[in-house]
Amino acid sequence: MGFRFHFTVEDLARTRVDDRPYAMMELLAALRQLQSRAQPVRFGAWRREVTARLPAQARMIVDLAPPSGSIPGFLFPPSAGEAHQLLDEARAISSREIRTALLCVAESRSIPGWVHRLADDRQLRRQLFDTFALVYEQALAPYWPHVRTTVATDRVLKGRDLLDGGAERVLSGLNPRYIRWNPPVLEVKTPIPLYTDIHLDGRGLLLVPSLFGAETHPLAIASPESQPLLTYPAQSGDGDAYPLLIQGDSPIAAGLTFARLAALLGRTRATVLCTIAEHPGCTTTELARRAGIAPASASEHATILREAGLTTTIRHHNLALHTLTGSGTSLLNPDTASATPSGFSREFLHETPTHAGLDNPASRT
Numbered sequence: 001m002g003f004r005f006h007f008t009v010e011d012l013a014r015t016r017v018d019d020r021p022y023a024m025m026e027l028l029a030a031l032r033q034l035q036s037r038a039q040p041v042r043f044g045a046w047r048r049e050v051t052a053r054l055p056a057q058a059r060m061i062v063d064l065a066p067p068s069g070s071i072p073g074f075l076f077p078p079s080a081g082e083a084h085q086l087l088d089e090a091r092a093i094s095s096r097e098i099r100t101a102l103l104c105v106a107e108s109r110s111i112p113g114w115v116h117r118l119a120d121d122r123q124l125r126r127q128l129f130d131t132f133a134l135v136y137e138q139a140l141a142p143y144w145p146h147v148r149t150t151v152a153t154d155r156v157l158k159g160r161d162l163l164d165g166g167a168e169r170v171l172s173g174l175n176p177r178y179i180r181w182n183p184p185v186l187e188v189k190t191p192i193p194l195y196t197d198i199h200l201d202g203r204g205l206l207l208v209p210s211l212f213g214a215e216t217h218p219l220a221i222a223s224p225e226s227q228p229l230l231t232y233p234a235q236s237g238d239g240d241a242y243p244l245l246i247q248g249d250s251p252i253a254a255g256l257t258f259a260r261l262a263a264l265l266g267r268t269r270a271t272v273l274c275t276i277a278e279h280p281g282c283t284t285t286e287l288a289r290r291a292g293i294a295p296a297s298a299s300e301h302a303t304i305l306r307e308a309g310l311t312t313t314i315r316h317h318n319l320a321l322h323t324l325t326g327s328g329t330s331l332l333n334p335d336t337a338s339a340t341p342s343g344f345s346r347e348f349l350h351e352t353p354t355h356a357g358l359d360n361p362a363s364r365t
Contacts, residue, residue: 002190003220006199012167014204017158021151023083028076029212031065053138069109072101078221083136091129095119145326147211153323154209154234156281174232190217198222209234272301280323
């Protein structure tokens with residue numbers, strides 16, 4: 001059971017794939033992946049690394065973002081943007097809004113006693129959001145370049161699907177395990193016991209790719225004030241066996257001018273790398289044309305960059321599509337994050353399957 005999104009012709013025309021990862025929603029998916037044993041190849045190293053770093057007070061966040069069930073909606077706003085900006089917006093929420101959100105959550109699951117004090121205890125709220133900021137810095141920020149790379153790759157693949165098979169191919173391939181396209185209705189399976197019918201009424205649907213939301217129940221958000229939103233697992237082209245890069249896999253942290261990049265890689269290879277950065281998902285033929293070199297030369301340089309871990313090449317039908325990796329992004333545009341070791345015991349984690357969904361705008365599951 002879950003949601004049924006009803007499409008019209010106008011809705012199909014206005015449905016789009018966002019090109020930006022949603023920091024707080026991605027953090028929710030990451031927290032739920034942290035409490036799961038699913039996909040050990042892809043997320044196992046990340047789980048071990050993050051678990052070793054998180055402080056004990058991170059248990060507050062685990063209490064509010066369990067592997068399944070409703071969550072207070074104000075904690076994970078469905079908005080694109082930097083995490084610190086979204087956290088600042090969440091800090092400004094009124095006591096009345098907090099109380100309403102917690103009442104919605106309490107209708108579907110039990111919550112710890114301290115959570116009930118959030119609406120009236122300013123110091124407790126400050127502690128909660130400070131902990132959220134810390135958890136983000138430890139669990140997600142070091143991997144954000146990889147999240148961006150995966151989202152960019154997925155957007156390219158969705159664009160190819162749209163050109164080759166239209167909206168039907170895009171909607172049919174979002175997440176076949178939980179999302180089914182039965183024209184003109186998109187059926188979304190979530191832990192919610194009953195289906196909720198949502199008529200898009202010309203607004204279209206905003207599709208948000210998620211790296212950490214891979215192979216879990218999607219998040220669906222339907223509010224009269226905004227375009228309905230649905231998350232789905234971002235497609236990397238390599239399947240579930242593609243491991244999430246741990247922090248140590250991205251050692252390059254100093255940005256370079258093109259001249260220095262050319263001195264490091266050679267002018268042609270530097271041009272190829274910059275071309276891939278400017279045109280993520282380009283084919284080898286497109287890469288050769290934009291870089292002004294022969295296709296054979298473009299293929300050779302792309303192979304060397306891929307073997308160096310700066311780019312990735314995925315196969316989509318009969319095409320080879322080239323995209324930067326987190327290391328490539330860091331080389332061209334450094335994104336540093338702190339990583340303070342600490343002790344977050346595994347006893348704080350609930351080792352149960354991850355699920356995610358939504359039952360109303362104030363509480364999400």
